[in-house]
Amino acid sequence: AKDTGGGAHCRFEPALHASAEERRRLEASLRQAILSDEFVLHYQPVVDARSEKIVSFEALVRWNSPEHGFVSPGKFIPLAEDTRLIVPIGRWVLQQACMEARAWPEHVKVNVNVSPEQLLEPHFHEEVIEALATSGLRPERLEVEVTESIFVRDATTARNSLEQIMALGCSVALDDFGTGYSSLGYLRTLRFSTIKVDRSFVQGAAQKSNESLAIINAVVAMAKSLDMTTTAEGVETPEEAELIRNLGCDKIQGFYFGRPMVKEDARRLFKRHTRQ
Numbered sequence: 458a459k460d461t462g463g464g465a466h467c468r469f470e471p472a473l474h475a476s477a478e479e480r481r482r483l484e485a486s487l488r489q490a491i492l493s494d495e496f497v498l499h500y501q502p503v504v505d506a507r508s509e510k511i512v513s514f515e516a517l518v519r520w521n522s523p524e525h526g527f528v529s530p531g532k533f534i535p536l537a538e539d540t541r542l543i544v545p546i547g548r549w550v551l552q553q554a555c556m557e558a559r560a561w562p563e564h565v566k567v568n569v570n571v572s573p574e575q576l577l578e579p580h581f582h583e584e585v586i587e588a589l590a591t592s593g594l595r596p597e598r599l600e601v602e603v604t605e606s607i608f609v610r611d612a613t614t615a616r617n618s619l620e621q622i623m624a625l626g627c628s629v630a631l632d633d634f635g636t637g638y639s640s641l642g643y644l645r646t647l648r649f650s651t652i653k654v655d656r657s658f659v660q661g662a663a664q665k666s667n668e669s670l671a672i673i674n675a676v677v678a679m680a681k682s683l684d685m686t687t688t689a690e691g692v693e694t695p696e697e698a699e700l701i702r703n704l705g706c707d708k709i710q711g712f713y714f715g716r717p718m719v720k721e722d723a724r725r726l727f728k729r730h731t732r733q
């Protein structure tokens with residue numbers, strides 16, 4: 458598979474195993490979906506490991522298709538990447554996320570996933586500038602999430618594009634860390650703000666896998682010495698939250714603190730938090 462990012466297997470399988478005919482139908486309706494505005498963003502809270510206060514929301518796209526029903530991103534993002542439809546879809550996601558985040562408290566960031574196909578487009582950073590300008594969101598409130606696979610594809614272009622985004626004042630998180638094939642070389646020169654420890658390590662650690670524990674420990678130590686923070690993904694229980702906190706991760710994301718939710722629920726969550 459060309460994708461080396463997290464969950465590469467479960468992400469690619471549906472698209473790979475679908476028949477050519479099925480893929481053509483899906484592609485046609487995906488193309489139509491862009492025109493008829495069938496996408497919606499859900500938001501999942503990211504909390505500070507110690508205070509458990511919300512520091513950010515990750516925007517996760519959903520496709521509400523009249524023909525196929527509710528399609529999960531695991532099913533259509535791989536196809537969108539293959540067909541480059543991810544470029545217009547991703548542009549919509551970026552603009553929508555910045556606009557919606559504008560209504561949140563000032564200290565809460567928004568995390569937006571960016572596919573290699575988007576990042577490697579010439580002038581991708583201009584789309585970021587435009588999304589910030591039209592929404593009025595401060596650049597410091599936007600964190601772009603990329604996976605290590607960008608460095609396998611075209612390291613020079615990826616690096617330039619990320620540096621341009623960082624120069625705007627936005628931060629960049631390295632998503633699904635530890636699941637790609639990439640070397641660590643780029644960590645020496647690119648100033649990621651956050652390393653997101655993939656859910657597979659969190660689940661492994663919860664099942665008392667010494668290897669997973671050792672890897673999380675090592676990633677946390679490495680991030681600290683590089684002046685980066687860590688976010689643990691896929692924390693589902695209070696025991697896992699406690700374990701992750703003890704391992705020294707800075708931030709936690711997962712079903713335990715909140716599933717991806719519609720924007721109205723995200724805003725209600727703020728109200729509850731600020732009343733405390």
Ligand code: C2E
Pocket residue numbers: 463501516517518529530531534543547550570571572632633690691692693710711712713717
């Ligand atoms: P991701 O970036 O790693 O996002 C986290 C995924 O893990 C989300 O799945 C989320 O619902 C799920 N998750 C969060 N907490 C837990 C947990 O405690 N347990 C379990 N089992 N799962 C948890 P989702 O929303 O289905 O998204 C899947 C993937 O699709 C994302 O993985 C990301 O790679 C991609 N994706 C989603 N939205 C976008 C987008 O706007 N643009 C791009 N390029 N990719 C996107």
Ligand code: CA
Pocket residue numbers: 463464633
């Ligand atoms: Ca993932």
Ligand code: CA
Pocket residue numbers: 515570602632
């Ligand atoms: Ca992500």
Ligand code: CA
Pocket residue numbers: 463632633653655690
């Ligand atoms: Ca992730």
